Structures are given as C-alpha cells and as structure tokens.
Amino acid sequence: MVExxxxxxxxxxxxxxVLDGWDIGAGVLHLIVAKTDxxxxxxIAAIGPLWSWHEVWLVAAGGxxxxxxxxLMAVSFxxxxxALWMVLxxxxxxxxxxxxxxxVHDSLWRSAWDFVFAMSNLLLAILFGAALxxxxxxxxxxxxxxxxxxxxxxxxxxxxxxxxxxxTLSVAIFATVLLAAHGATYLRLKTTGPVHERSERLARGLWxxxxxxxxxxxxxxxxxxxxxxxxxxxxxxxWLALLVIGVSVWALFTGLRGSAEGRAFAGxxxxxxxxxxxxxxxxxxxxxxxxxxxxxxxxxxxxATAERxxxxxxxxxxxxxxxxxxxxxxxxxxxxxxxxxxxxxxxx
Amino acid sequence: MDDAAFWHRLQFAFTITxxxxxxxxxxxxxxxxxxxxxRGLRTGDERYAVAARFWAKIFGLTFAVGVVxxxxxxxxxxxxxSGFAKYAGGVVGQTLAMEGMFAFLLESAFVGALxxxxxxxxxxxxxxxxxxxxxxxxxxxxxILVTNAFMQHPVGHAxxxxxxxxxxxxxxxxxxxxxxxxxAHNQAAALVTGTFAVTAVGAFYALRREHTEQASMYLxxxxxxxxVAAIVVAFPTGDSQAKIVAKYQEPALAAMEGRFETGPMAxxxxxxxxxxxxxxxxxxxxxxxxxxxxxxxxxxxxVRGLNAFPQETWPTNIELLYYAFHVMAGLGxxxxxxxxxxxxxxxxxxLESGRPLLWVLMFAFPFPFIANTAGWMAAELGRQPWLxxxxxxxxxxxxxxxxxxxxxxxxxxxxxxxFVLGLLYxxxxxxxxxxxxxxxxxxxxxxESAEAKVTIG
Numbered sequence: 001m002v003e004x005x006x007x008x009x010x011x012x013x014x015x016x017x018v019l020d021g022w023d024i025g026a027g028v029l030h031l032i033v034a035k036t037d038x039x040x041x042x043x044i045a046a047i048g049p050l051w052s053w054h055e056v057w058l059v060a061a062g063g064x065x066x067x068x069x070x071x072l073m074a075v076s077f078x079x080x081x082x083a084l085w086m087v088l089x090x091x092x093x094x095x096x097x098x099x100x101x102x103x104v105h106d107s108l109w110r111s112a113w114d115f116v117f118a119m120s121n122l123l124l125a126i127l128f129g130a131a132l133x134x135x136x137x138x139x140x141x142x143x144x145x146x147x148x149x150x151x152x153x154x155x156x157x158x159x160x161x162x163x164x165x166x167x168t169l170s171v172a173i174f175a176t177v178l179l180a181a182h183g184a185t186y187l188r189l190k191t192t193g194p195v196h197e198r199s200e201r202l203a204r205g206l207w208x209x210x211x212x213x214x215x216x217x218x219x220x221x222x223x224x225x226x227x228x229x230x231x232x233x234x235x236x237x238x239w240l241a242l243l244v245i246g247v248s249v250w251a252l253f254t255g256l257r258g259s260a261e262g263r264a265f266a267g268x269x270x271x272x273x274x275x276x277x278x279x280x281x282x283x284x285x286x287x288x289x290x291x292x293x294x295x296x297x298x299x300x301x302x303x304a305t306a307e308r309x310x311x312x313x314x315x316x317x318x319x320x321x322x323x324x325x326x327x328x329x330x331x332x333x334x335x336x337x338x339x340x341x342x343x344x345x346x347x348x
Numbered sequence: 349m350d351d352a353a354f355w356h357r358l359q360f361a362f363t364i365t366x367x368x369x370x371x372x373x374x375x376x377x378x379x380x381x382x383x384x385x386x387r388g389l390r391t392g393d394e395r396y397a398v399a400a401r402f403w404a405k406i407f408g409l410t411f412a413v414g415v416v417x418x419x420x421x422x423x424x425x426x427x428x429x430s431g432f433a434k435y436a437g438g439v440v441g442q443t444l445a446m447e448g449m450f451a452f453l454l455e456s457a458f459v460g461a462l463x464x465x466x467x468x469x470x471x472x473x474x475x476x477x478x479x480x481x482x483x484x485x486x487x488x489x490x491x492i493l494v495t496n497a498f499m500q501h502p503v504g505h506a507x508x509x510x511x512x513x514x515x516x517x518x519x520x521x522x523x524x525x526x527x528x529x530x531x532a533h534n535q536a537a538a539l540v541t542g543t544f545a546v547t548a549v550g551a552f553y554a555l556r557r558e559h560t561e562q563a564s565m566y567l568x569x570x571x572x573x574x575x576v577a578a579i580v581v582a583f584p585t586g587d588s589q590a591k592i593v594a595k596y597q598e599p600a601l602a603a604m605e606g607r608f609e610t611g612p613m614a615x616x617x618x619x620x621x622x623x624x625x626x627x628x629x630x631x632x633x634x635x636x637x638x639x640x641x642x643x644x645x646x647x648x649x650x651v652r653g654l655n656a657f658p659q660e661t662w663p664t665n666i667e668l669l670y671y672a673f674h675v676m677a678g679l680g681x682x683x684x685x686x687x688x689x690x691x692x693x694x695x696x697x698x699l700e701s702g703r704p705l706l707w708v709l710m711f712a713f714p715f716p717f718i719a720n721t722a723g724w725m726a727a728e729l730g731r732q733p734w735l736x737x738x739x740x741x742x743x744x745x746x747x748x749x750x751x752x753x754x755x756x757x758x759x760x761x762x763x764x765x766x767f768v769l770g771l772l773y774x775x776x777x778x779x780x781x782x783x784x785x786x787x788x789x790x791x792x793x794x795x796e797s798a799e800a801k802v803t804i805g
Contacts, residue, residue, distance in 0.1 A: 062444075308515065
C-alpha cells in the first residue's frame with residue numbers, strides 16, 4: 001500500500017513537471033524567443049488557458065503528500081524552509097505577470113511584466129532543479145529525525161550540506177536547460193511565424209546541450225551517490241523507465257530533425273517522465289537520504305500514515321484523477337491548433 | 349509561547365486573512381456569472397451577456413490574486429506547522445488532497461476559458477465553464493472548511509499507536525456537524541460580499557448616470573440576492589453556529605460575550621470593553637436573557653462564564669476575540685437593514701433614483717470584507733489555546749527546526765509582496781470599473797482586424 005502511494009505521488013509530481021515544465025520552459029525563453037510585444041503575447045497565449053491547471057497539479061500533489069506521508073512532508077517542507085518560500089514567491093510573481101501583463105495596453109507596462117515573467121520562471125526552473133539535486137544527494141538528517149538546511153554551507157556535497165553546492169547547482173543548471181528545451185519543443189509545436197522559427201532553432205541547440213549536461217550530471221551523481229546506479233540496475237521498474245527514455249530519445253531526435261513536431265514534443269514529455277520515474281525507482285524506498293549518517297535516513301515506510309488512511313483514499317483518488325484529466329483534456333481540445341502572432345492573450 | 353511560535357502564528361494569520369479577501373468575492377460573484385450566463389442563454393438578451401462579460405473581468409483579476417495567495421497556504425502546513433502536519437496530517441491530509449484534486453483542478457481548468465474564451469467556447473460551453481468555476485470554488489470551500497471544522501471539533505479520527513491522529517471514519521469526518529453549519533454560514537457570508545460589490549458598482553454608475561441599464565440590473569439583482577444572503581447569514585446559519593459553539597466550545601462563547609460570571613438570563617452585550625485583569629466588562633450595555641435564549645433556546649438557561657473554567661483553557665486573546673465577534677455580529681445586522689431598505693426602495697420603484705441610499709450602497713462594499721474577516725478571527729481565536737480542539741495545543745504545532753529569523757524573513761517578504769499585489773489589484777479593478785461594461789458586440793474569432801481586437805482588452 002505504501003509502495004502504491006509512493007508511485008501515485010511520483011505520478012502526480014511527474015505530471016506536474018511535464019505539464020508545467022513547458023510553461024516554465026517557455027517562460028525561461030520568453031525574452032529570447034519572442035522579440036516584439038505581439039510575439040510575446042503569442043507565447044503567453046500558447047501556454048494559454050491551462051497554465052494554472054498545470055500549476056495546480058503541484059498543489060494537488062502537495063495535498064496528497066500530506067495525506068499519504070504526513071511525517072515526510074512535515075520534515076522535508078520545514079527543512080527546505082527558505083528555498084520553498086522562494087518557490088512560492090516565484091509562483092506568485094509568475095501567476096500575476098501572466099494575468100495582469102496583457103491587461104494594460106502600454107509598452108512599458110508590458111515590458112516590465114514580460115521581464116518578471118521570464119525571471120520568475122527562470123528562478124522556478126533553478127529551484128526545482130536544486131530540489132531534485134537535494135533529494136538525490138541527501139539532506140543533513142540527524143538523530144532527531146529532522147533537519148534544517150541553510151541555503152549554502154561550504155558547497156561540498158558531504159556532511160553538513162546546504163541547499164546549494166556544486167552538485168545541486170549542476171542539477172539546477174541541467175534542469176533549467178532541460179525545461180527550456182522542453183518549452184522550445186512545445187512552442188515549436190504550438191506556434192507559427194517568427195516565434196516558431198526561433199523555437200525550432202533553439203530546440204535543436206538546447207537538446208544537444210541537454211545531452212552533454214546529462215552525461216556530466218550522471219557522472220557527478222555516480223561520485224555523490226554511487227549506490228543509486230546499483231539499485232537502478234536491480235529494479236525491473238527502472239528498466240522500464242530506461243526503455244521509455246530510449247524510445248523518447250528516438251522520437252525526440254527524429255522529430256527534431258524532420259518536421260514531426262508532435263512526435264518531438266511527445267518524445268520530450270516522455271523523456272522527462274522517464275527520467276523522473278527512473279530517479280524515483282532508484283531512490284525507493286529511501287526518500288530522504290541522510291548525508292550525516294545513513295541510519296538516520298527516512299524511508300517511505302517511516303514517513304507514511306496508517307494503512308487505513310491510505311486504503312480509504314484509494315476509493316476516491318482514481319475518481320478525482322479521472323475527473324481532473326477530463327476537464328484538462330476538454331479545454332486542451334477546445335484550444336487545439338497553433339497560435340499565430342495575430343493572437344492576443346485576451347483571445348486565448 | 350516562545351518567539352518563533354509567535355512569528356509562525358502571525359505569518360499564518362496574515363497570509364490567510366489576506367488570501368481570504370479574494371475568494372470570498374469570487375465565490376460570491378461566481379453565481380452571478382452563472383445566473384447571467386444562463387439568462388443570456390435562455391433569453392438571448394444582450395444585456396446579460398454584457399453584464400457577464402464585465403463581471404468576468406473583475407472575477408478574473410480577483411481569482412488570479414486568490415490563486416497566487418492561496419498556494420502558499422497549502423505549503424505552510426509543512427513549512428511552518430510541521431508539528432501539526434505530523435500530528436493531524438493523517439486526517440486533514442484527506443481533505444487537503446481532495447480540495448486540490450476535486451476542486452482546484454476543476455476551477456483552474458475552466459477559469460482561463462471563462463475569462464478569456466467566450467468566443468472560442470461558444471455560448472453553451474462558456475456557460476459550462478462558468479458553472480465549473482462556481483462549483484469548483486464552492487467545493488474547495490467545503491473541503492477546507494471540513495479541515496477547519498476538524499480543528500474546531502475533531503470527529504472521525506483515531507489515535508495511532510505512535511500518538512498521531514489517523515482517519516477512522518471518512519464519512520463522519522466529511523459530514524462533521526460543525527463543517528455543515530460553518531459551510532452554510534461562511535458561503536452565505538461570501539454571497540453577501542459578492543452582492544455588496546455588485547450593488548456598489550451599480551450605485552456608482554447610477555450616481556454618475558452612466559451605463560444606466562446595467563446599473564439598474566446590478567442594483568436590482570444585487571440587492572435582492574443581498575437581502576436573502578444577509579438574512580441567511582444571521583438565521584438560520586449564524587444562529588446554529590452560536591449553538592454549536594455553546595455546545596462544544598463553552599469558554600469561547602463566554603469570551604465572545606465578555607462574560608465572566610455564570611448564571612441564568614444571560615445577557616447579550618451590545619457595547620462594552622473587556623477588562624481581563626479585573627475580570628469584568630467595563631461600560632456595558634446589555635440585553636438581558638438573549639444569550640441564554642440564543643445559545644440554548646430558553647431564557648432561563650445557565651450560561652457559564654469564564655470564571656467557571658480553568659484559566660489555561662481560556663482563549664489566549666479574549667479582547668480581540670470579543671471585538672471580532674461583535675464587529676461581525678453588528679455589521680451582519682446592519683447588512684440586513686441596508687439590503688431590506690434597498691429592496692423596499694425597489695418595490696417603490698425608487699432604487700435607481702434615491703440618491704442618498706445609492707451613496708450608502710456605493711460605500712458599503714468594504715464592510716462585508718471586514719465582517720467576514722472578523723468572523724474568521726472569532727472562529728480561530730475562539731479555538732485557542734487549541735490547534736485541534738481538546739487534543740493538541742497551538743504552541744506544540746509549529747516547525748521547531750525553523751528559526752524566528754527565518755520566519756520573520758519570509759513574513760517581511762510576504763508583507764512586501766502582498767502590499768504590491770494589493771496596490772496592483774486596486775489599480776486594475778479601478779481601471780475596469782472606470783471603463784465600465786462594454787456594450788459593443790464581440791468581433792468574430794478568426795481573421796478579425798487588429799483594431800477590433802484591441803477593443804475587447
């Protein structure tokens with residue numbers, strides 16, 4: 001039961017990263033991919049009416065986290081206190097910049113909000129990357145079963161670590177480039193005109209950068225947590241993730257070379273999902289690895305609520321997910337098709 | 349209580365109070381949108397479409413601020429209240445997850461389409477979007493009120509061997525008596541906020557003698573719905589709320605009325621200042637017997653005063669609790685009178701022309717925000733010193749690993765960010781109200797000229 005809820009929660013988080021990832025990626029590239037006001041409205045229109053639906057998957061995952069793993073949620077959220085509040089501030093700024101940016105027809109007003117939009121997305125990409133890095137590297141859990149982390153300590157990845165060190169920073173850069181590539185692949189599919197041309201060029205360049213950085217980060221991970229690779233090769237589920245990654249890479253690169261924009265985008269989504277699933281499978285069951293003493297590490301079993309609560313939630317959870325996906329896909333279908341430069345955000 | 353606990357409480361109080369200014373308006377306006385979309389669909393009358401389009405813009409802005417200020421609330425359970433999350437997460441996690449999955453994912457899917465997608469969706473689907481957002485926002489209120497009701501009056505749980513709470517009976521938890529009453533009371537109060545906003549804008553246009561047709565509609569629909577909602581807030585919902593407080597939180601009831609002595613024929617206090625040190629109410633003006641009647645249904649019922657309870661079970665801020673309760677109850681009474689007057693004027697055919705009342709209606713819109721806030725302060729201060737009533741004290745709940753310095757840092761950050769957000773919101777709402785409802789027909793969706801599009805924005 002605990003294993004199942006770990007999988008369901010991983011599913012929700014992965015869905016969030018894939019869905020909101022293309023909004024964040026488009027936001028990171030906002031100022032580069034779109035030069036004129038009309039083009040920038042086009043990018044916002046392309047991430048369209050569903051950006052908040054994407055973001056809410058994180059909130060839903062947060063609720064599910066409390067539901068299934070209250071202790072784990074409490075320990076990790078309070079431990080990552082400052083970093084999490086920076087995520088929240090970035091979310092506030094991003095949401096506001098999307099909603100009010102198009103409200104006033106004034107070039108200064110719009111330039112200011114375009115800048116806020118790009119910066120808040122950049123910050124979100126870096127912070128989520130650093131968060132992933134922290135989960136892989138581990139946190140300074142001590143005998144009390146809690147931890148409190150500074151933003152940085154001595155930038156080594158051992159002992160009393162901070163949120164940022166050489167390893168988590170590398171993962172943050174990797175994640176930012178990855179999400180930017182994902183966003184460019186999405187914009188290539190979703191737009192026409194100059195934005196389309198630029199995102200196509202960017203997507204090709206960025207995915208090559210992702211490949212190089214991926215190899216680099218893998219080697220770094222092997223230095224920091226060698227045992228993860230071992231567990232990856234022992235778990236059939238991780239092989240499945242590797243298979244998904246393989247197929248996605250093929251779809252992505254053939255799609256990028258030709259004009260199969262949909263295939264490339266599907267590959268991009270699959271690749272991100274596969275990588276996260278692979279990471280989740282190799283980390284399991286230790287979700288908070290202690291950098292001080294492995295004995296203090298927290299597993300999903302120690303962090304979970306009682307069996308009964310998990311069983312009860314299993315009755316309504318599938319219904320809720322089915323409904324939520326139905327709403328989202330309904331809106332996606334209504335808004336299917338490319339967004340041209342003549343689109344105004346007010347018409348999305 | 350140490351320093352850190354104080355800052356954690358202040359931060360939560362500040363962020364939740366600020367946040368709730370926005371959802372109460374959207375939850376109230378949502379049903380106006382549904383109603384106007386529905387009437388427009390049935391009658392084809394363009395006036396309804398114009399009204400829905402105008403209020404959808406106000407709604408969209410308010411909703412956006414509500415969403416961005418709401419997301420931090422969910423996270424604070426873990427970041428700032430990890431003790432509580434560990435202790436009660438096994439119970440309240442059920443509704444926090446349900447809120448996200450059943451409600452947030454519903455409203456967020458449709459809100460963009462509601463605000464910007466009238467042409468793209470077509471009339472029928474656009475009505476569905478309005479309905480989806482309205483239902484989603486009210487569902488979200490229900491789930492979060494169940495969570496709060498558990499803190500006020502815990503039911504449906506069991507104590508696990510490790511000492512933490514786990515869910516035992518989901519139905520009992522979801523249908524908590526406290527949640528049902530609180531939901532009815534709270535939602536009626538949100539409707540009051542929405543109706544006051546609608547009538548205020550109507551009064552503003554009527555006084556300026558512009559958009560007269562729209563103004564008249566806002567005044568008529570707003571005041572009628574406002575009267576019904578204001579009455580429902582007081583009776584039966586406010587009355588039932590008082591009775592369950594009397595039943596389950598006796599010290600809170602005594603503190604709300606500033607009552608120290610026990611006895612029958614307990615009076616309702618109209619005015620007076622609680623003096624905790626001397627254990628009395630200074631300068632009181634009271635109506636005898638009414639409190640006994642309201643709380644227990646008979647004038648001769650004994651109402652226990654604070655002196656009957658050990659001091660460590662008293663609410664921790666009796667003065668604020670007392671004033672919050674009285675501000676709420678006083679304003680609620682005035683709302684009924686004001687809206688009754690407006691409906692009376694309408695029956696006499698003078699609602700749009702009686703200028704003094706229009707002035708009052710125009711300036712009345714901030715007061716439901718104050719009353720709602722005061723009501724929530726009364727509920728939450730009345731719950732003290734407990735985080736989960738009778739089970740878990742507030743000073744046990746905060747994250748011990750987070751230093752006061754960290755909390756103060758984020759509190760200052762939130763205060764600054766929310767201040768800017770508030771200015772921005774007021775500016776944009778003022779701008780939309782200044783522009784007024786747009787009577788022009790919408791241009792066709794595809795191939796329209798750039799000129800035509802600018803007019804919608």
